[in-house]
Amino acid sequence: MEGFRERIQKSLSIIRDSSYITAFTGAGISTESGIPDFRSPGGVWERYRIVTYQEFLSSSEARKYYWKMKKEFTEQLLRCKPNRAHTALAELEKMGLLKAVITQNIDALHHKAGNSPEKIIELHGTNLYAHCIQCGKRYLMEEVIKILEDVNYEPRCDECNGLLKPSTVAFGEPMPEDEMKRALEEATKTDLMFMIGSSLQVEPAASIPRFAYHRGAKLIFINRAETPYDYMATVYFREPASEVMDALLNGLKDLKSS
Numbered sequence: 001m002e003g004f005r006e007r008i009q010k011s012l013s014i015i016r017d018s019s020y021i022t023a024f025t026g027a028g029i030s031t032e033s034g035i036p037d038f039r040s041p042g043g044v045w046e047r048y049r050i051v052t053y054q055e056f057l058s059s060s061e062a063r064k065y066y067w068k069m070k071k072e073f074t075e076q077l078l079r080c081k082p083n084r085a086h087t088a089l090a091e092l093e094k095m096g097l098l099k100a101v102i103t104q105n106i107d108a109l110h111h112k113a114g115n116s117p118e119k120i121i122e123l124h125g126t127n128l129y130a131h132c133i134q135c136g137k138r139y140l141m142e143e144v145i146k147i148l149e150d151v152n153y154e155p156r157c158d159e160c161n162g163l164l165k166p167s168t169v170a171f172g173e174p175m176p177e178d179e180m181k182r183a184l185e186e187a188t189k190t191d192l193m194f195m196i197g198s199s200l201q202v203e204p205a206a207s208i209p210r211f212a213y214h215r216g217a218k219l220i221f222i223n224r225a226e227t228p229y230d231y232m233a234t235v236y237f238r239e240p241a242s243e244v245m246d247a248l249l250n251g252l253k254d255l256k257s258s
């Protein structure tokens with residue numbers, strides 16, 4: 001692998017030659033904000049078993065268990081702030097370079113960093129809200145977790161008494177159609193996609209960078225571990241995402257002022 005500086009220079013020249021830049025992000029962009037990724041030790045994912053969508057719908061015990069996990073995860077999320085990789089993506093948008101952020105994350109840190117809501121596509125939903133599965137009424141997750149103990153971990157809608165469910169996509173739940181469609185549209189338009197912090201093992205989300213690649217886009221991978229798709233990357237970085245994004249942003253600012 002070339003040195004860090006060479007790879008940054010190479011990336012800057014690809015950025016300069018691109019007209020429609022997008023980013024695809026996964027749990028790895030948020031580890032430096034204190035949210036463990038899926039496969040590292042220490043996350044709620046390690047201590048709780050998976051509850052599928054079908055179990056959530058059919059079993060009161062499964063719902064209670066799921067809500068306990070969500071309470072713990074939400075309390076952790078409320079303490080986390082965007083890191084330099086998130087803020088660099090927000091700055092790239094302000095510079096007019098970044099057109100969309102397609103994320104698998106549910107932590108809303110791209111919103112908190114300052115990317116425009118209409119440019120963020122959340123493929124797996126968001127932990128900011130819960131909703132009624134009957135009438136669709138939306139609730140702030142922060143408020144729902146406050147009442148969980150009072151309602152024996154089975155919160156219900158105050159309009160229609162339907163079950164509340166976190167607005168994240170559970171295992172076995174269909175992907176949100178609109179988000180998937182928008183993500184594919186962006187992957188069609190993009191000529192450069194940053195792939196930041198994903199093992200690319202969760203489908204169909206992982207098909208987005210593959211789709212962009214097969215439509216002729218260049219890809220810059222910023223991921224600590226190897227992925228099965230590293231061959232698609234024109235440049236790849238194993239360094240921490242915040243370090244790489246900082247270096248790219250500073251390089252772009254230098255180019256602009258020179």
Ligand code: NAD
Binds near residue numbers: 029036104197199
């Ligand atoms: P993953 O855990 O499978 O892979 C994360 C990848 O990021 C790993 O390959 C790791 O090497 C890399 N990584 C970790 N820290 C990094 C850093 N600082 N810089 C660069 N690379 C780093 O994550 P995934 O592919 O997103 O799949 C996990 C699924 O779980 C997703 O569907 C997501 O919805 C969910 N999830 C979300 C969050 C979140 O919202 N923050 C956290 C955990 C899991």
